[in-house]
Amino acid sequence: MDNKIRKIEEVNQFILDLPKNIQTITVALREIILNSSPELKEEFKWSMPNYSYNGLVCYIQTAKKHVNLGFFKGNVLQEKDVHKLLQGTAKAMRHIKIKKMEEIKPEAFTSLIQQAVRLNED
Known part of the structure; x- marks a missing residue:
């Protein structure tokens, strides 16, 4: 499926309002996420882009000086995180x-996103 069709207007607008450096990172992450699985559905909730398939999979959270690629089941993913990229100490979420x-590693990120999608297939 064409990624353009899968991109929703709220996320397009959200990205346009970001500072240039943060915008560039966010756009790159969005592409990686959408390319990693045709099943992922883009949504805009909690004031940020979220991606779901049989439930929440990952999100993009922007700040002034960085962008987080977050995973809702990051605690489970951490065991599969060979590059030790995931951070955070929340009960389930990691980023x-x-x-x-x-700092963007397309192959490593894609692999984690695909594994996160599979966690929602059980």
């Missing part, structure tokens, strides 16, 4: 903090 474009 990867990205401060600049060079």
Whole structure:
């Protein structure tokens, strides 16, 4: 399915309002997420882009100086996180903090997103 069709207007608008450096990272993460699984559905809730398939999978959370790629079942994913990218101590959620474009690792991120999607298939 074409990613353009899957992108929703609320997220387009949200991205347009971000500072340039944060916008660039967010756009890149959005592409990685949508490319990693045709099943993922883009939504805008809790004032940020969320991606779901049989329930919540991941989200993009922006801040002034960084962007978090977050996982709702990050505690389970952590066991599969070979690159040790996931951070956080919440009960279930974990995130990867990205401060600049060079920190984006498409293959590693795609792998984690695909594993997160599979967690929702059980």
